[in-house]
Amino acid sequence: xxDCTDMEALKVRIENGRYVIDEPATLPDGTELYLMPxxxxxxxxxxxxxxxxxxxxxxxxxxxxISIDEIAARHGI
Numbered sequence: 001x002x003d004c005t006d007m008e009a010l011k012v013r014i015e016n017g018r019y020v021i022d023e024p025a026t027l028p029d030g031t032e033l034y035l036m037p038x039x040x041x042x043x044x045x046x047x048x049x050x051x052x053x054x055x056x057x058x059x060x061x062x063x064x065x066i067s068i069d070e071i072a073a074r075h076g077i
Contacts, residue, residue: 011023019035
């Protein structure tokens, strides 16, 4: 199960037709991610920023987020 406590949106740029991420990876090798382009006005960008704020607040209070795998298991999905 993936630990979501240190996750946040990744900023990625395209260079020579490749995705480049300048941040160190905190996820285990082999983890697959889906990248979705967003622009400055995108509602998706606002959702990501709000999600990062919520995760930061949870981290500061010691509250642990629930992974999507755990949610699926609880609901039999």
